[in-house]
Amino acid sequence: MTRLIALNKPFGVLSQFSGGKGDGARDTLAHLLSVPGVYPAGRLDKDSEGLLLLTDDGRLQARIAEPRHKLPKTYWAQVEGVPDAAALEMLRRGVMLKDGVTRPARVETLDPPTVWPRDPPIRVRQSVPDSWIALTLTEGRNRQVRRMTAAVGHPTLRLIRWQIGPWTLDGLAPGAWREVSA
Known part of the structure; x- marks a missing residue:
């Protein structure tokens, strides 16, 4: 079994x-x-x-x-700043990284989810807001979500993989x- x-x-x-x-x-x-x-x-x-x-x-x-099996994986990313419609569209269409263009991703903004506190906590800057987005990918490049959000000007502060396929x-x-x- x-x-x-x-x-x-x-x-x-x-x-x-x-x-x-x-x-x-x-x-x-x-x-x-x-x-x-x-x-x-x-x-x-x-x-x-x-x-x-x-x-x-x-x-x-x-x-x-x-x-190659393209099993979708959904990540919740707390990012620096608030991505505008253009940044979200870039993520949806695919982002140019050093190792090529990413596959298109499903992307949506999230209200701050109710999640456990992180130890140690993320760095918080008074002058820079942060926000949450959900990204669903069907590929698995090294540090892909972090590199994608950085490429559109919103570095990842915290990254939680929420879902893999049905789990x-x-x-x-x-x-x-x-x-x-x-």
């Missing part, structure tokens, strides 16, 4: 079970769950938070993680996990 686990990866944790700062390090998945035989289906940067799926099924892992973070606290249907 295939196991699929949804985990809310906290800020500062590596998307792997080893390679942290030492034995028993709190900066790897090993301190969050001890389910044998499961591996991450994709990655989240150490400074990103949110949904990480883990499975013991290699085919399912590839289907979730590999961009969401709904009801999962940071560091918590649950088995989900594959």
